[in-house]
Amino acid sequence: MSTGLVIYGDSISGNCLKVKWVADHLGLSYEWRETSVLNGETRTPEFLALNPDGRVPVVVLPGGRVLAESNAIILFLGGNSELAPKDPFQRAKMMQWLFWEQYSHEPYIAVRRFHLRYLGKTEDELDPKLIERGNKALALMENQLGQSRFIAGDLPTLADVALVAYTRLAHEGGFDLTPYRAVIRWIKLTEGALGIDAVIDAVRE
Amino acid sequence: MSTGLVIYGDSISGNCLKVKWVADHLGLSYEWRETSVLNGETRTPEFLALNPDGRVPVVVLPGGRVLAESNAIILFLGGNSELAPKDPFQRAKMMQWLFWEQYSHEPYIAVRRFHLRYLGKTEDELDPKLIERGNKALALMENQLGQSRFIAGDLPTLADVALVAYTRLAHEGGFDLTPYRAVIRWIKLTEGALGIDAVIDAVRE
Numbered sequence: 001m002s003t004g005l006v007i008y009g010d011s012i013s014g015n016c017l018k019v020k021w022v023a024d025h026l027g028l029s030y031e032w033r034e035t036s037v038l039n040g041e042t043r044t045p046e047f048l049a050l051n052p053d054g055r056v057p058v059v060v061l062p063g064g065r066v067l068a069e070s071n072a073i074i075l076f077l078g079g080n081s082e083l084a085p086k087d088p089f090q091r092a093k094m095m096q097w098l099f100w101e102q103y104s105h106e107p108y109i110a111v112r113r114f115h116l117r118y119l120g121k122t123e124d125e126l127d128p129k130l131i132e133r134g135n136k137a138l139a140l141m142e143n144q145l146g147q148s149r150f151i152a153g154d155l156p157t158l159a160d161v162a163l164v165a166y167t168r169l170a171h172e173g174g175f176d177l178t179p180y181r182a183v184i185r186w187i188k189l190t191e192g193a194l195g196i197d198a199v200i201d202a203v204r205e
Numbered sequence: 206m207s208t209g210l211v212i213y214g215d216s217i218s219g220n221c222l223k224v225k226w227v228a229d230h231l232g233l234s235y236e237w238r239e240t241s242v243l244n245g246e247t248r249t250p251e252f253l254a255l256n257p258d259g260r261v262p263v264v265v266l267p268g269g270r271v272l273a274e275s276n277a278i279i280l281f282l283g284g285n286s287e288l289a290p291k292d293p294f295q296r297a298k299m300m301q302w303l304f305w306e307q308y309s310h311e312p313y314i315a316v317r318r319f320h321l322r323y324l325g326k327t328e329d330e331l332d333p334k335l336i337e338r339g340n341k342a343l344a345l346m347e348n349q350l351g352q353s354r355f356i357a358g359d360l361p362t363l364a365d366v367a368l369v370a371y372t373r374l375a376h377e378g379g380f381d382l383t384p385y386r387a388v389i390r391w392i393k394l395t396e397g398a399l400g401i402d403a404v405i406d407a408v409r410e
Contacts, residue, residue, distance in 0.1 A: 052348055052349075053305070053309070053345055061294070065294055067297050067298070067301060068301050068305075069300070069301040069304040070304075071300070071304050072297055072300035072301040073297075075297065076294075089266070089281075092277055092278075092280065093272070093277075095277035095280055095281070096273050096274040096277040098304075099274040099275075099303075099304070099307055100258070100273075100274055102307055102308045103307045103311075106308075107308075140257055140258055143257055144257075
């Protein structure tokens with residue numbers, strides 16, 4: 001039995017990596033329990049007892065309380081850190097982008113990557129709205145990142161953590177980042193700020 | 206020129222009504238600017254200058270700063286009120302449900318209602334995953350509301366505001382709430398707590 005923080009996550013999932021990056025950035029100690037979505041490990045009775053929604057990431061806190069939803073978890077872990085503005089309006093802008101990420105970005109960019117790379121589908125089999133709305137999301141980020149260094153202002157926040165998770169892997173979902181110059185600049189800046197390996201430089205250049 | 210809080214919203218949108226309910230509950234004074242999605246009023250150059258994402262609700266604060274995303278707005282307005290727990294873990298559970306609402310509930314229950322009621326589509330024309338995933342969301346709420354009076358604990362929070370917005374109108378999206386007894390009880394409790402008219406009692410009974 002662990003008495004520390006436990007993170008249930010799938011390493012191929014950007015939503016799960018958000019939690020790992022924030023925990024690592026804050027120097028938290030934790031146990032990572034690899035939980036494969038593709039192998040059905042989020043659908044077992046044991047896992048569903050932990051999270052009835054059948055999704056990762058999930059964290060179990062010391063004492064046993066359980067929290068789900070990637071962005072709620074990173075806010076819980078990092079909401080008082082330098083990755084979260086103290087100013088109420090700046091904090092609200094961070095929240096705006098965190099909700100936008102889950103509603104207008106992840107359902108297209110992450111989902112398209114999952115279908116192509118992990119479910120073995122071809123582009124022809126996919127709903128065309130995935131590429132359209134994913135590109136709309138990238139264009140909106142390009143517009144914002146032409147005005148500020150990071151997505152919610154000039155300093156990195158949890159909203160950058162959330163958005164970089166799948167934006168940096170957008171090429172795996174068949175998105176061409178080339179036209180989004182400000183987005184590419186921001187990916188590098190954010191990877192640097194978080195200490196994430198820039199594994200896809202060759203792809204992006 | 207207004208110098209107070211301005212809310213751009215469409216009265217048929219649950220996402221917009223969330224903002225109105227919280228502002229009313231807190232006794233804030235504001236100007237409501239009715240902005241029709243169906244009439245293209247969120248796609249005009251003037252509106253896109255306000256919110257490049259082309260969505261309502263949007264609020265303009267005294268001084269001119271702009272905030273989008275319904276759940277970010279209600280957190281900004283009500284995050285220090287009695288609708289937001291002070292305890293960090295209770296607050297995190299509220300956040301969990303706020304993110305879950307936008308990712309796992311609204312895209313099915315609100316979207317199906319919009320297609321059927323406002324775009325004039327028939328049930329046969331709709332993606333079957335809308336009813337499947339909407340019912341999955343309602344079942345998850347039923348499970349939670351069998352364990353706690355409100356969605357994130359025994360007191361109403363902003364997560365109840367967010368979730369009641371479209372759950373109370375689920376029948377307009379072709380969902381039958383009858384099997385979800387705890388959800389029906391909670392809708393009434395939440396409407397009462399927020400002072401929202403229980404307009405659909407006859408439908409639900």
